[in-house]
Amino acid sequence: MASDQQTPGRPLGRRAIARARRREAAARGWRQFRTHRGGMAGLGILVFFTLVALLAPVLFPPETISVTQATGELLAPPSGQYWLGTDDSGRSMLALLAWGARVSLTVGIAATLISMVIGTSVGIASGHYTGFGGATLQRLTDWVLVIPFLPLAIVLATVLGGGSTLTIIVVIGVTSWAGTARLIRAQTLSVEGRPYLERSRALGSGNWHQMTRHVLPNVFPLVLTNTTLTVAIAILSETTLSFLGLGDPLRPSWGSTLDQAFSNGAVSAGAWWYIGPPGLCVVLVVLSFTMMGRALEQIVNPRLGGH
Amino acid sequence: MSLIQDVAGSGGPDPVPGPPPLSRKEKGSRGLSPGASFALRKTGAALGTLFFVLVVNFFLFRFLPGDPIGMYTRGRNVPPEQLAALRAELDRPILEQFFTYLRNPFASTIDSAQFNRPVWELVTERIWPTLLLVGTAIVLASIIGVWIGIKAGWRRGKTFDKVSTGVTLTLYSMPEFWLGMILLIVFGVGAFGLPGMFPIGGISTPGMDTSSLAGWLDVAWHMVLPVTTLTLVYLAEYALVMRSSLVDEMDEEYLTTARAKGLMDKFVRRRHAVPNALLPTITLIFLNLGFTVSGAITVETVFSWPGLGLLSYEALRGPDVALLQAIFLLFSIGVVLANLVADLLYAVIDPRVRS
Amino acid sequence: MAVLELEDVSVSYRSAEGPVPAVRGVSLSVDTGGSLGLAGESGSGKTTVTSTVLRLLPKSATVTGRVLLDGEDVLTMRWGRLRAVRWATASVVFQGAMHALNPVQRVGHQIAEPIRLHEKSVSEPTARARVGDLLEQVGLPARVAQSYPHQLSGGQKQRVMIAMALACGPRLIVADEPTTALDVMVQQQVLAVLAERVRDLGLAMVFISHDLSVLASACDELAVMYAGQVVEQGPADLVFDDAHHPYSRALGGAFPRIGDQRFRYAPSGLPGDPPFPGEAPSGCAFHPRCPVARDVCSTTDVELRPSGDRRWSSCLFAPEVGS
Numbered sequence: 005m006a007s008d009q010q011t012p013g014r015p016l017g018r019r020a021i022a023r024a025r026r027r028e029a030a031a032r033g034w035r036q037f038r039t040h041r042g043g044m045a046g047l048g049i050l051v052f053f054t055l056v057a058l059l060a061p062v063l064f065p066p067e068t069i070s071v072t073q074a075t076g077e078l079l080a081p082p083s084g085q086y087w088l089g090t091d092d093s094g095r096s097m098l099a100l101l102a103w104g105a106r107v108s109l110t111v112g113i114a115a116t117l118i119s120m121v122i123g124t125s126v127g128i129a130s131g132h133y134t135g136f137g138g139a140t141l142q143r144l145t146d147w148v149l150v151i152p153f154l155p156l157a158i159v160l161a162t163v164l165g166g167g168s169t170l171t172i173i174v175v176i177g178v179t180s181w182a183g184t185a186r187l188i189r190a191q192t193l194s195v196e197g198r199p200y201l202e203r204s205r206a207l208g209s210g211n212w213h214q215m216t217r218h219v220l221p222n223v224f225p226l227v228l229t230n231t232t233l234t235v236a237i238a239i240l241s242e243t244t245l246s247f248l249g250l251g252d253p254l255r256p257s258w259g260s261t262l263d264q265a266f267s268n269g270a271v272s273a274g275a276w277w278y279i280g281p282p283g284l285c286v287v288l289v290v291l292s293f294t295m296m297g298r299a300l301e302q303i304v305n306p307r308l309g310g311h
Numbered sequence: 312m313s314l315i316q317d318v319a320g321s322g323g324p325d326p327v328p329g330p331p332p333l334s335r336k337e338k339g340s341r342g343l344s345p346g347a348s349f350a351l352r353k354t355g356a357a358l359g360t361l362f363f364v365l366v367v368n369f370f371l372f373r374f375l376p377g378d379p380i381g382m383y384t385r386g387r388n389v390p391p392e393q394l395a396a397l398r399a400e401l402d403r404p405i406l407e408q409f410f411t412y413l414r415n416p417f418a419s420t421i422d423s424a425q426f427n428r429p430v431w432e433l434v435t436e437r438i439w440p441t442l443l444l445v446g447t448a449i450v451l452a453s454i455i456g457v458w459i460g461i462k463a464g465w466r467r468g469k470t471f472d473k474v475s476t477g478v479t480l481t482l483y484s485m486p487e488f489w490l491g492m493i494l495l496i497v498f499g500v501g502a503f504g505l506p507g508m509f510p511i512g513g514i515s516t517p518g519m520d521t522s523s524l525a526g527w528l529d530v531a532w533h534m535v536l537p538v539t540t541l542t543l544v545y546l547a548e549y550a551l552v553m554r555s556s557l558v559d560e561m562d563e564e565y566l567t568t569a570r571a572k573g574l575m576d577k578f579v580r581r582r583h584a585v586p587n588a589l590l591p592t593i594t595l596i597f598l599n600l601g602f603t604v605s606g607a608i609t610v611e612t613v614f615s616w617p618g619l620g621l622l623s624y625e626a627l628r629g630p631d632v633a634l635l636q637a638i639f640l641l642f643s644i645g646v647v648l649a650n651l652v653a654d655l656l657y658a659v660i661d662p663r664v665r666s
Numbered sequence: 667m668a669v670l671e672l673e674d675v676s677v678s679y680r681s682a683e684g685p686v687p688a689v690r691g692v693s694l695s696v697d698t699g700g701s702l703g704l705a706g707e708s709g710s711g712k713t714t715v716t717s718t719v720l721r722l723l724p725k726s727a728t729v730t731g732r733v734l735l736d737g738e739d740v741l742t743m744r745w746g747r748l749r750a751v752r753w754a755t756a757s758v759v760f761q762g763a764m765h766a767l768n769p770v771q772r773v774g775h776q777i778a779e780p781i782r783l784h785e786k787s788v789s790e791p792t793a794r795a796r797v798g799d800l801l802e803q804v805g806l807p808a809r810v811a812q813s814y815p816h817q818l819s820g821g822q823k824q825r826v827m828i829a830m831a832l833a834c835g836p837r838l839i840v841a842d843e844p845t846t847a848l849d850v851m852v853q854q855q856v857l858a859v860l861a862e863r864v865r866d867l868g869l870a871m872v873f874i875s876h877d878l879s880v881l882a883s884a885c886d887e888l889a890v891m892y893a894g895q896v897v898e899q900g901p902a903d904l905v906f907d908d909a910h911h912p913y914s915r916a917l918g919g920a921f922p923r924i925g926d927q928r929f930r931y932a933p934s935g936l937p938g939d940p941p942f943p944g945e946a947p948s949g950c951a952f953h954p955r956c957p958v959a960r961d962v963c964s965t966t967d968v969e970l971r972p973s974g975d976r977r978w979s980s981c982l983f984a985p986e987v988g989s
Contacts, residue, residue, distance in 0.1 A: 146360065147359070147364075150360050150643075150647055150650055151367075151601070151646070152602075152605070152642050152646045153602070153605060154604060155604060155608075155638065155642040155643065156367075159371060159372075160371070162627065162632065163371055163372065240484070240486060243486045244486060248627055249627065249628060259486070262486075266488075266613065271613075272500055272511065274496060274502050276493075276502055279489070279492050282489075283486060283493070286484075287481060287485050290484035290485075291480060291481060291484040294480060294484055295480070
């Protein structure tokens with residue numbers, strides 16, 4: 005519709021038409037998303053945490069989370085000065101949480117990007133190539149899918165050297181793509197059977213052209229939905245790996261804050277303010293991505309309505 | 312398969328009163344029945360996965376940066392003759408080492424650096440506490456989770472469904488060890504005016520004879536909090552899976568047939584909808600055992616439960632590479648086998664898979 | 667005596683935009699041993715009408731009027747009574763070739779299920795023997811009872827559905843597009859089995875299809891539905907050969923008979939689509955698509971009225987159409 009209205013005077017180029025059509029599809033998706041209460045709530049939570057992450061350095065100068073320059077009492081419960089109390093080094097919990105949001109969100113999104121790039125490429129390629137290569141990729145996907153995530157991630161992190169944020173990102177990225185690959189492969193197979201791809205093949209287009217120009221645009225909505233759900237899992241994984249002591253001690257995430265709390269006896273000290281809030285932040289952010297993912301799922305695949 | 316059936320069915324006149332295509336032998340490859348060839352295929356795939364695991368497990372650690380000797384023996388005094396043996400082992404050509412390893416992956420020549428004991432000895436004695444803890448949690452979680460899923464899915468959109476979906480989604484988004492710590496603070500240590508009611512860690516009170524009845528009760532007492540934690544986390548997944556599986560089933564026309572026959576609503580649910588929805592749920596529960604393992608590792612750590620999970624944590628903190636290798640292998644084998652069981656079980660309970 | 671009588675039955679579905687009428691004031695009746703064909707495009711309300719017979723409509727549907735099964739109003743029955751009537755008095759042949767059979771239960775078990783349910787005294791061996799007997803009645807070997815639905819062809823599944831419908835000796839069978847998903851040869855065979863069983867057992871039958879030629883061969887009486895209303899009714903062969911409503915004529919023309927001169931020249935098929943339920947045009951609902959519509963058709967309310975011997979049509983120009 006939109007492209008029709010824009011055409012008085014001169015005809016639009018093919019790209020402009022494609023762009024307009026894509027813009028229109030996005031607008032329609034957004035209209036549907038807006039009616040989904042859970043999805044909108046998730047978006048709201050995410051916007052809040054993104055703002056906190058961006059503003060952390062302004063709200064809480066770096067020295068507030070430095071172990072040596074902390075000013076607070078050790079393990080103090082919430083008070084007027086420290087709304088969420090302090091940790092065992094006397095740092096403000098609130099500051100730690102705000103800075104932790106930066107790490108958790110960064111790791112979650114970066115790891116998901118790696119995972120989606122691998123998963124989508126492997127998925128499309130294994131669905132597109134019918135010969136030995138495709139079969140091998142499919143086998144590889146099945147193998148990685150079966151291997152339990154956490155033991156594999158622990159082993160990988162040990163090999164790559166723990167204690168760095170980059171390691172965590174890479175480890176999560178390379179261990180979590182298989183589910184996406186399988187999903188995308190199935191969708192690719194169904195796209196491959198459609199007439200326009202037959203036509204494209206008949207006209208002599210190459211594999212690369214077919215995969216990037218025909219298959220990818222068709223699996224893209226699924227990729228988008230899956231991305232949102234993968235971010236949720238990636239953030240949860242980051243928390244777990246950091247809790248196990250694989251995080252960067254200088255850049256505390258919510259997970260490594262929980263590791264600190266656990267290792268330094270916050271549990272037996274009954275310091276609930278040290279343990280409760282970081283976990284709650286994780287739950288909220290993970291839940292927000294999950295709810296947005298479910299909303300997107302319903303838009304992309306209406307048959308799933310209400311699942 | 313059903314596609315082939317349809318094509319065969321519509322290809323010509325109905326083959327009645329001749330024999331219907333019931334014979335199972337026709338379709339199996341190489342004269343095997345479809346059931347046997349299915350089982351064979353799945354077992355083959357599982358063996359492939361196991362081989363992949365072995366390859367990863369072996370080569371990953373051989374490509375470690377730095378001196379492998381230092382990595383394996385970190386922080387302990389090794390007698391010179393043992394060190395020489397280790398060096399001789401690691402100096403052999405890598406493929407030769409790999410084949411030796413393949414012959415018996417469980418006979419590691421390198422001891423645990425932390426415990427100074429053969430790794431498999433350590434690992435095998437830690438299996439039982441984990442099986443006890445995780446097994447109990449899985450049984451409880453699948454019963455409660457499936458029940459919640461049925462109730463929510465059958466009355467989709469009603470209050471119970473809305474509340475339970477909200478709760479299960481929240482539980483699903485929760486780091487399991489955090490939930491464990493919260494339960495530990497509130498019910499173990501005691502907080503917000505509550506006294507500590509449950510032990511804060513371990514599998515039994517030191518000095519207690521675990522073979523006596525009192526000892527058993529003591530273990531059960533220690534199990535309450537970790538089992539609750541794991542159950543809550545697992546049941547969230549099971550409830551969500553069961554619910555969506557039942558919702559899928561409810562649009563099916565055979566349920567209308569069952570109603571038209573005069574079946575009461577609850578029998579339509581119990582005899583038709585739920586059994587059919589359970590099939591994919593059971594497989595998913597097995598397929599997601601990898602996720603179960605993650606829970607075991609962190610929750611055992613939080614509750615100092617002396618199983619494989621806590622051992623993983625200890626090995627990781629070392630890091631005790633030889634021990635990590637063994638644990639990774641064991642967990643992977645366990646999950647691969649569970650997957651195989653799931654596939655075979657599915658074939659037994661769902662006739663559609665066999666043919 | 668009438669086994670089934672529908673008196674002024676209307677059905678509407680609740681929706682976000684208010685109630686949507688799907689069936690508007692339908693009255694029909696079927697006598698013992700009689701068979702009624704119900705024709706119409708998808709969305710004409712024919713399946714909704716028959717779903718009222720066993721009250722199988724979703725909760726969002728509101729039904730008014732009376733549905734008398736053996737003289738008893740189904741709509742006001744208590745649940746217990748309704749369950750007792752279901753399958754024992756009237757049963758349904760669903761589109762078994764599709765998904766009406768439980769995919770993971772043996773078909774023998776599914777055929778025996780209503781027997782065990784309605785005749786509590788029947789022993790297990792007797793029930794099994796009856797299943798085998800029922801299967802043989804529809805031309806299948808008794809051992810098919812051991813099969814799962816996916817092991818059977820479309821035609822075999824449809825026969826199983828028929829055997830299942832006969833299980834409790836009902837007085838009425840509702841056949842809901844029982845042959846639609848089958849190819850022509852199998853369609854004929856299944857149709858023959860169904861017609862033969864119904865005739866031999868002296869049952870009453872309501873047969874739903876969009877294919878007038880199938881209905882004409884299987885039924886004595888024919889009712890054609892459009893936009894939730896019956897627009898023409900009469901003896902099956904007469905309605906098929908000499909329709910008194912332009913819609914029936916178009917519906918018949920949509921399935922040309924090879925060798926019949928008339929179909930080679932008459933324009934078959936209709937322009938446009940049937941109206942969405944609840945958006946039926948004023949006057950005669952068919953007038954926007956009607957080849958012989960006049961101005962008066964859009965303003966005058968129409969209803970079924972006699973148009974000949976045992977025939978009814980709602981077309982304002984019925985006699986002219988017929989000649």
